[in-house]
Amino acid sequence: MTRFLGRLGGWCARRGRLVLALWVLAAVGLMGGSLVLGSPVSNDVSIPGTDAQRAHDLMKSGFGAGYDTGGTVQLLVYSPEGLLVEERRKKAVEDAIDRLRTMPHVVGVDTPYRRGGISSNLQIGLITVRMQGQDPAKLAETTQTLSKAADPARAAGLEVVAADSSTPADKEIKTGPSEIIGVVCALLVLVFAFGTLTAALVPIFTALVSVATGLGVIGLLGHVLDVPKQAGIMATMIGLGVGIDYALFLLSRHRKLLADGVPVHESVRRTVASSGGAVVFAGGTVIIALSALMLGGFPLLRTLGWITGISVVTAVLTSVTLVPALLGLLGHRINALRVPLLGRRGAAGSGWGALGAWVARRPWRVLIGSVVVLGALAAPALALKLGPLDEGYAAQDSPSRRAYELMASGFGPGSNGPMLVVAELPAPVKDAKAEPVRRLGDAVEAVDGVAHVAAAKLNGSHTAVLIQTISEYAPSDSRALDVVRAIRKIDVPGVRVHVGGEVAALADAASRMSERTPLVIGVVVLLSAMLLLFAFRAPIVAIKAALMNLVSLGAAFGALALVFSIGLGSRLVGMDPPVNSSYLQTIFFSVPIESYVPLMLFAVLFGLSMDYEVFLLTAVRQAFQRHGDNARAVAEGLGSTGRVITSAALIMVAVFVAFIAYPDPLVKTFGVGLAVAIAVDATLIRGFLVPATMVLLGRWNWWCPRWLDRVLPNLSVEGHEDDDAPAPAAEEARPVAPVGS
Known part of the structure; x- marks a missing residue:
């Protein structure tokens, strides 16, 4: 694969204008087509079999x-x-x-x-x-x-x-200032990382082209498929994050090779062959994780997963084609427009290299300390509160919140989520006063928590009856789910009772999610570990990497519980408490998290966390193959990738934090979860926990049984076999300062 990627990168570098024109035409054409033809979205939250x-x-x-x-x-x-x-x-x-x-x-x-x-x-x-x-x-x-x-x-x-x-999660989420804020923050991080405005603009431009292309495809797909309303915002969040990160990894490698005297086109070829392979594998793990959502049994979640994956595919494609094209066109001008006082620090990664050496000297203490800190961060996850969101959690000044409060004030909190009791009758009846209909109505009215029961309504064939029921509780109140369950247990001879409506549908969704969650988690972990096994031919490293990603997920869910379930930070992220709340309620304003959100977050975070794992393991593996000293290889690997991974993580965190400004609770949930997980992953886990465990495992990191080595496909992600080869004389090599020099 690395040879193919190297040839592809070299071809794109030599034909930069053509590749650039094709990508711009694709982005403008697809995005323009979706704007002209419209981007239909679906609010279908059906769950077959419920x-x-x-x-x-x-x-x-x-x-x-x-x-x-x-x-x-x-x-x-x-x-x-x-x-x-x-x-x-x-x-x-x-x-x-x-x-x-x-x-x-x-x-x-x-x-x-x-x-x-x-x-x-x-x-x-x-x-x-x-x-x-x-x-x-x-x-x-x-x-x-x-x-x-x-x-x-x-x-x-x-x-x-x-x-x-509809619920806040059903709303069509418009793009707006958050994208601009995220891009500006990412640009600032890139300027600090590279020290030149030209180099900083390459990942930004690439990501914008990638996101525009992906959104155009998603918009046009809405004409032939049911595209969830959340698809656009999720694709934008993930697309911006991974698009900038992937380009950053490639650009960092390219500038280092230029600084070593490698000619431009040869440097691009080697960059795409090496870092491009890591990008493809990293993107593959994200896509695998998102694709596993199809096993969740929730059509909305399944569609949201693979449609969001489109943004990852476009990010990978632009990284291995558009980035090489831009690098080929810019040549040594990649370092033009240098920003004064920036990018002139010591050797790249020297601080991280010192940290790696420090960890290597005391791995047990670092391991224990990291586990304790991560355990403390994950502990609040035990208080995670799942439940339906209703308009009572919308923005305070929104029309939907005002309507919710008027409805609750005038007709009771349960009027915001009426329950539709639909029963199949054993035989056609004359009218709504027939014995089975009357007995059903009396039984529904006798259920504890039912506030009002409307008159029964028969269908055209008089074989089914509809009774609209109002409970005493708001749709987001867990006691409303108890009312649904109690109505479903009503036993009238020959009558089959079903309950529909918002509350019932969300209850069924939660039940389906809890049933399928172990399967989805198992498939994601297994497939991601297998992909790492193919890449590094090291089963222990593959298993350990999967477990490390689960650790970062624990910290993310702990943050979600602290902010939303416990309510300690809900006001800080812009959630408005109910009118006339007490002072204590405004401080600890608890917000339920939709039942499908943790599973979606798991898939996205697992894939994104694997990105950094792939880049770090690649560097450690290369160092180990050069001299065979495991502890030294860990320190060198952390030193060579620490600054790049940190910059990439800062960019992702900035993008995700910017989306917390959205008024929609769903977007806030994803913004908090993604930002915390990436921050923890790039610091505590990649900086301390992973190096400590790799030092303790020693040569077992790269152990592979002979029989397994023979059957594994040759999908090396490294591709550095010619890094030390002499540069071709066809092009003059001019030294260029590396990242941060």
Whole structure:
């Protein structure tokens, strides 16, 4: 593989203008196409084989408009200065309803002046708009249009807010300032690392081209596949991080070879053959980890995983093609635009080399100390609180948060997550007063925690019944899940009871995740270890690397629990507590974490952590093969890669921290988890724990049984066999300062 990559890098360096033009055309064409044609996204969170999914399928069997497609929009009307039943205000509300009835696809509008449509204080009313034939993918636009049609009520001094039944995790997440902040922070780190603006701009430009290409592909895929709304932001986060990092590794290697007098094109060839191989293997581990999410049993998670992987593929491709092209075009001008006072420190990595030597002299003490610190960081993970997110955790000034609070105030907290009880009857009945229907309604009403039960509604064939139920608890309250379970246990002879709705669906998702999590973790760890085994032909190193990555995950989950579950830092990341919270509640504002988030984080973090493992092990292996001294090889490997890995980690941390500024709780969760894990991985684990264990293992690091060595494919990731070869005379070699010199 290294020979192929070397030839590819050399070809791209010689034809830099062509490669650059092709990538720019691809990025502009794909991104432009997605902007012109649109980037459809899906809010499909179906989970085949679950009870909630069966309930949703039954609702399509003739219950009428609004139930077959979920086509309902609710508008909350609030009168801050009087009663809604006052004549002037009532007329304004009725005028708004008349306008709503004329809107496209609207087949019915329920007035708030009905039973259960107005709050007990007569100040909050609920208008329910039932629709048919609208595009479910354009629910947000439809809701805005309907809300605008209620302007007659606003003209009378009433507040009209659209209630949203989706969760914050379902929202379409727009890109914005966080990407710019992340890129600027990454540029600053690169300028400090290289000391020249030209060199710093190469990884930034490459990553932007990579992200644009990936987002263009994802956007166009939305026309033929169900693309989750979270796909774009996840692809941007991961794409920016790995795209800049991979280019950084290649550029660091190239500048070192130039400083050693190697001609430009030969330096590019050797760089792609060596560091390019490590990039391919590192990217492969990320893709393997994301692909394993298809075993999670959750279609949304599966699709989100492989679509996010597209950004990693484009990052690898641009690294081994576009970066060599740019390096070939720039030549020795890669060090142009030098920044004063930067990049003129001592030998690259000397501080890390000293740290490696210090660790090598006291491996046991370092190992024990590292384990204690990492254990303390991971300990809060025991308090990790999984659960559904509702609009009560949205931004304080957002319309969805305002609608949530009005709904809870007027109709009870459970009204924000109604439960849809759908039952299959043993035989067709005449009407909703039939014996099995009546017994079912009585049983649902008797369940502890049920606040309200609506009148039963039969489908067209009178073989199924729908009973909308409101619990006493908010959708994010764990007690709401207990109500779902209790309703599902109702036993009416011949009647099969199913429960749908947001709360039930999220409960089923959590159950499916808990069942499949061990399988996904096992597959990711096994496949990643096998890839490392192929790369280094060292089974102990492969197993140890997989275990080290799990350690960094523990620290990440500990940070998530501390910030969100315990609530110690939820305010710091921009989460707003409920209105009228006590002082203590504002300090310890606990936020649940969606059940699928830990599994998604595991896959992403495991792959990203393996990146640094591959680069460090490659350097240690090369040093060991040169002189056979294991402790010295560990120190040299850490010294040669420490500064580059630290710079790469700082870039990733900066990118991920920038995304914490997003108002969406899901993005905040990923930002915190990814940033903490990468920071811990690049410092405590790669700087102390990994070197200490490698020193203690000695030659066992690189032991491989003969029978295994014979059957393993030859997929060397190193490719440094010609690093010391004399430089060809075809091109003048001019010494150039290495990274940080």
